[in-house]
Amino acid sequence: MTSEFVKKCPECGSINLFFNREKGEVICKDCGLVVEEKMIDFDQEWRDFNGDEGESKRRTGAPMTYTQYDMGLGTEVGQKADLYKLEGKDKNKFFRLRKWQYRISTAIERNLKLALAELKRVSSYLKLPKVVEEEAARIYTLAVQRGLVRGRSMESVVAGSLYAACRRHDVPRTLDELSDASGIEKKEVGRTYRFITRELGISILPSNPADYIARFASSLKLTAETQSKAIEILEMAQKSELTSGRGPTGIAAAALYVSALIHGEKRTQREVADVAGVTEVTIRNRYKELLDKLKLEKEIKKTKKRKKD
DNA sequence: AAGACGAAAGTGGTTGA
DNA sequence: TCAACAACTTTCGTCTT
Numbered sequence: 494m495t496s497e498f499v500k501k502c503p504e505c506g507s508i509n510l511f512f513n514r515e516k517g518e519v520i521c522k523d524c525g526l527v528v529e530e531k532m533i534d535f536d537q538e539w540r541d542f543n544g545d546e547g548e549s550k551r552r553t554g555a556p557m558t559y560t561q562y563d564m565g566l567g568t569e570v571g572q573k574a575d576l577y578k579l580e581g582k583d584k585n586k587f588f589r590l591r592k593w594q595y596r597i598s599t600a601i602e603r604n605l606k607l608a609l610a611e612l613k614r615v616s617s618y619l620k621l622p623k624v625v626e627e628e629a630a631r632i633y634t635l636a637v638q639r640g641l642v643r644g645r646s647m648e649s650v651v652a653g654s655l656y657a658a659c660r661r662h663d664v665p666r667t668l669d670e671l672s673d674a675s676g677i678e679k680k681e682v683g684r685t686y687r688f689i690t691r692e693l694g695i696s697i698l699p700s701n702p703a704d705y706i707a708r709f710a711s712s713l714k715l716t717a718e719t720q721s722k723a724i725e726i727l728e729m730a731q732k733s734e735l736t737s738g739r740g741p742t743g744i745a746a747a748a749l750y751v752s753a754l755i756h757g758e759k760r761t762q763r764e765v766a767d768v769a770g771v772t773e774v775t776i777r778n779r780y781k782e783l784l785d786k787l788k789l790e791k792e793i794k795k796t797k798k799r800k801k802d
Numbered sequence: 803a804a805g806a807c808g809a810a811a812g813t814g815g816t817t818g819a
Numbered sequence: 820t821c822a823a824c825a826a827c828t829t830t831c832g833t834c835t836t
Binding site: 680683761762763773774777781 | 804805806807808814815
Binding site for chain 1: 826827
């Protein structure tokens with residue numbers, strides 16, 4: 494559909510891409526190829542296309558975006574160099590667009606400034622890495638350009654963008670955490686998230702339970718061994734097809750719970766449930782499934798015996 | 803007394819007609 | 820657009836440690 498979100502380096506296939514904010518470039522960390530450039534300058538206003546009608550250059554997903562940027566229709570509409578290239582109808586269109594740009598740009602600019610401030614606030618509250626913040630800013634900017642904010646609160650779109658950025662960078666935060674940090678209702682965050690990812694054609698892999706383990710484990714002060722055991726359990730669970738369709742956090746929590754039992758670092762279901770943001774019941778269900786399919790009872794009994802000694 | 807367990811009813815979201 | 824459905828939650832009573 495759209496090529497605005499390059500996921501892999503076309504040269505070497507690496508997914509290790511780096512987004513340089515100042516230069517507005519996406520660079521492949523592995524081979525150094527500039528994958529995308531002139532994408533977004535965050536200090537620049539962008540025009541809104543809502544006013545355009547008919548044969549307008551509405552952004553409907555075709556990768557025209559940056560081409561239009563190159564036509565000089567960004568902030569500085571009306572550079573002489575651009576005028577030379579245009580004649581007749583194009584010229585009229587050019588002026589029409591410039592008028593719109595002028596009229597709307599201040600509103601967009603103000604919106605973006607506010608939004609990016611909010612984004613920074615939430616992001617730092619959640620201690621998110623810089624790349625995620627930048628990705629979120631990029632997503633948000635795209636959303637604004639497409640007029641996706643209309644009818645939604647700015648904050649919720651910010652939260653949705655952040656959530657999407659987290660997912661894309663495998664640093665998942667739960668919807669609850671986003672909700673808590675942004676003050677937006679959980680379901681609203683989820684809804685906007687789905688909406689903008691669909692509209693922008695961003696593909697997101699279903700999040701991997703293993704990504705949650707490290708964070709949960711450290712909240713629970715569990716040892717590294719317990720952690721890696723939990724990941725082991727997760728892998729086995731995945732092979733037994735216990736993971737598909739279930740909430741990743743619940744599975745991660747259950748794996749941690751079991752693994753803690755095995756290593757004699759028992760935590761209550763309540764404790765684990767709290768840090769994972771699920772209920773005890775969910776942990777119990779997952780836990781039971783894990784025991785059923787993965788014959789882990791023995792290992793747990795072993796630790797129990799060892800305790801007696 | 804606290805934690806673990808499980809049943810039952812409710813919620814919000816997805817799917818397929 | 821609506822109903823069926825799966826996953827998850829809430830609530831509550833019972834069992835175990």
